[in-house]
Amino acid sequence: MTAINIKNLTIKYGQTVALDNITCTVAQGDYTAIAGPNGSGKTSFVRALLALESPAGGSVIFEGIKKIGYLPQRNPGRQKHFPANVREIISTGLMGGKKFPRRLDKNDQHNIKEICRALSISDLLDREIGFLSGGQEQKALLARALVSKPDLLILDEPTSALDPEARDNFYSLLENFNKKEKTTILLVTHDAGTIGHYARKLLYLDKKMIFYGGFDEFCTSKPMTDYFGHYAQHYICKRH
Numbered sequence: 001m002t003a004i005n006i007k008n009l010t011i012k013y014g015q016t017v018a019l020d021n022i023t024c025t026v027a028q029g030d031y032t033a034i035a036g037p038n039g040s041g042k043t044s045f046v047r048a049l050l051a052l053e054s055p056a057g058g059s060v061i062f063e064g065i066k067k068i069g070y071l072p073q074r075n076p077g078r079q080k081h082f083p084a085n086v087r088e089i090i091s092t093g094l095m096g097g098k099k100f101p102r103r104l105d106k107n108d109q110h111n112i113k114e115i116c117r118a119l120s121i122s123d124l125l126d127r128e129i130g131f132l133s134g135g136q137e138q139k140a141l142l143a144r145a146l147v148s149k150p151d152l153l154i155l156d157e158p159t160s161a162l163d164p165e166a167r168d169n170f171y172s173l174l175e176n177f178n179k180k181e182k183t184t185i186l187l188v189t190h191d192a193g194t195i196g197h198y199a200r201k202l203l204y205l206d207k208k209m210i211f212y213g214g215f216d217e218f219c220t221s222k223p224m225t226d227y228f229g230h231y232a233q234h235y236i237c238k239r240h
Contacts, residue, residue, distance in 0.1 A: 003028040003065055003152060003184045004049070008058035011044045017207060018044040021058070024203065024212045028064065028151075031178040031185045035192040036205040042188045043073075045205060046156050049186070062152075065184075069093070069150035071141055073157050074134070086132070086140045087112065087125045093144035115143045119173060135166030139173070146177065155187045167191070171198040 004026040011019040019041040026032060036042050047053040049060055050070060090112050095102050104112075116122045119139045124132065129140060138158055145153060155174075159167040175198040178185050189195050192202065196215040204211040204224070211224050218224055 001028045002063050005061040009055055010057040011053055012056040020208050022209050028184055029182045030201055031199045032201040032203055033195040033199040034188045034203045040206045042205055046154055065151045067148055067150040069145035069153040071145045071155040071158050074161050082130045085126050085128050089129050089140055090144045090147055093147040111147055115147045119143050134161050152184045157188050
């Protein structure tokens with residue numbers, strides 16, 4: 001079943017085209033990596049999905065998507081002394097659907113504990129967010145995005161500041177959650193090689209849609225060979 005139907009999506013900033021005529025469908029339960037060079041339109045694509053950008057043309061239609069979880073790019077200038085612990089940060093992911101006065105009930109507290117157990121961060125609940133390592137912080141922010149049990153999870157370069165071990169651990173957590181909960185995942189990344197170990201599909205953008213399909217198809221795709229060159233494509237596929 002289709003989760004997202006994207007048709008002729010075009011994004012412009014003034015006269016500059018950020019995305020040109022993107023058409024694709026995302027199936028429910030897919031784990032799709034979105035890759036491409038700097039300035040290729042990856043973040044513009046995500047912002048269009050989140051209705052943060054008004055398309056110059058085309059449409060984005062969600063089917064059966066009631067809740068969306070979002071993890072934006074990590075802010076390297078985060079405040080070390082931000083006065084909130086991990087439990088409080090995660091709880092903000094439950095406030096969107098609540099009426100005033102917004103208060104957590106026992107079921108909410110249970111969901112917070114469950115998602116922390118699933119992400120192996122139960123021991124961090126009372127730690128201040130500013131004093132976590134990069135990997136711990138991203139897990140806490142992922143927990144905030146997941147605690148409401150979204151139908152769709154969108155992540156914009158969530159591993160850009162992580163070391164390779166923390167990055168692979170993060171990708172693996174997402175893969176396990178995708179398989180268990182059947183949550184549709186769209187993950188923006190520069191790392192088209194490594195993510196192929198975890199995601200099932202690749203959407204490669206360079207203002208236009210260069211490729212969309214499975215990673216095995218990518219490795220045998222003549223258009224991708226023409227785009228990358230044989231040796232660069234071979235390098236990415238070898239890492240995959």
